[in-house]
Amino acid sequence: MDRPYVVLSCAVSIDGYLDDATGDRLVLSGPADLDRVDALRAACDAILVGAGTIRADDPSLVVRSAVRRARRTALGRPASPLRVTVTGRGDLDPAARFFAAGPSGALVYADSAVAARLRAVLGGAAPVIDAGTPVSFPLLLADLAGRGVARLMVEGGGAVLTQFLTLGLADELRLAIAPLFVGDPAAPRLVTAGNFPQNAGHRAVLADIGRAGDMAVLRYGLSGRFEPDWLAESGG
Numbered sequence: 611m612d613r614p615y616v617v618l619s620c621a622v623s624i625d626g627y628l629d630d631a632t633g634d635r636l637v638l639s640g641p642a643d644l645d646r647v648d649a650l651r652a653a654c655d656a657i658l659v660g661a662g663t664i665r666a667d668d669p670s671l672v673v674r675s676a677v678r679r680a681r682r683t684a685l686g687r688p689a690s691p692l693r694v695t696v697t698g699r700g701d702l703d704p705a706a707r708f709f710a711a712g713p714s715g716a717l718v719y720a721d722s723a724v725a726a727r728l729r730a731v732l733g734g735a736a737p738v739i740d741a742g743t744p745v746s747f748p749l750l751l752a753d754l755a756g757r758g759v760a761r762l763m764v765e766g767g768g769a770v771l772t773q774f775l776t777l778g779l780a781d782e783l784r785l786a787i788a789p790l791f792v793g794d795p796a797a798p799r800l801v802t803a804g805n806f807p808q809n810a811g812h813r814a815v816l817a818d819i820g821r822a823g824d825m826a827v828l829r830y831g832l833s834g835r836f837e838p839d840w841l842a843e844s845g846g
Contacts, residue, residue: 613751614762615835617782618771619650621825622800627792628768635667638788642823645675647765650784652678653844654691654763656717656754659708660770661697670711671765688714692759696745696770700724702732709735717757719750747777761840772802781837783814783830786822 621638622628630636639647651657652673659669672690673679679689693708693716700720709716709732716736720728725740732738741749754762764774774780785800815831817838831838 613748613755613779614655614759615782615837615840616751616762616764616774616780617650617654617784618764618774618780618832619647619784620766620771620800621786621788623788623790623792625791625793626800627794628766628798628800630792631794631796631798636792638790638825639786640823640825643786643825643827646786646822646827648674648678650763650841651691652682653841654761655687655759656692656694656761657763657765658694658696658770659765660767661695661699661702662769663765663767664695664702664706664708666767668707669765670707672711672714688712690714691763692717692757694719694750694754694762696741696747696750697721697724697728698745700728700731702728704732704735717754719745719753721745747773747779751779761844768798768800768802771800775801775832778833781831781833781835783828783832785828785830787826787828789824 620628621643623638657671659671663669671693683689690712692714693711695708696719698721702718718728718736718738719741720738722740722743725738729738739753764770815836816828817831818829820827
């Protein structure tokens with residue numbers, strides 16, 4: 611296995627924004643969509659978010675459903691997936707919930723320029739892997755594969771999602787659309803500015819159109835490795 615199967619998961623407004631520009635978090639997902647995301651988390655081996663998401667939202671990234679946690683442990687897996695982040699600045703707080711959310715553990719992939727300093731800051735909170743300058747996403751994925759991660763869920767933010775897309779390293783996109791508009795060019799979008807050399811002229815495969823409460827959920831295949839039925843087969 612050269613790299614894990616990579617699933618991008620995010621919620622956006624109708625006009626494609628991940629958040630607004632107010633400084634307060636814009637809540638896009640309702641209870642039904644949060645439960646859908648929880649099922650997806652439970653079916654994966656690791657969850658990745660960028661360091662900016664940790665600073666802004668302080669997520670725990672754990673499986674919330676007791677039933678799903680029990681199903682994982684019955685299969686000999688940790689109750690929640692491995693938590694993974696990537697950082698170029700090395701600005702991470704060891705007290706963040708990301709590092710203290712449970713026994714499944716956490717990993718940090720850092721730019722070479724900050725890796726040593728970040729190890730000193732985090733102490734025993736999580737291993738810090740030197741991932742090159744700038745951080746090499748192929749190296750990150752190869753290292754995760756070597757640790758037994760077969761399925762990786764990427765939850766954001768926009769810069770991280772853009773990296774996976776522009777490098778052609780995403781196999782699937784699960785896009786939930788909230789019934790509201792943001793309409794602010796200063797707000798973060800699903801895709802940040804950049805070119806898509808790996809995807810130029812490529813049409814994604816629309817595999818499914820679903821619903822989670824008042825949200826539409828679109829499922830796209832992005833690569834030749836796309837597996838339409840993997841979640842159902844995993845019990846998700």
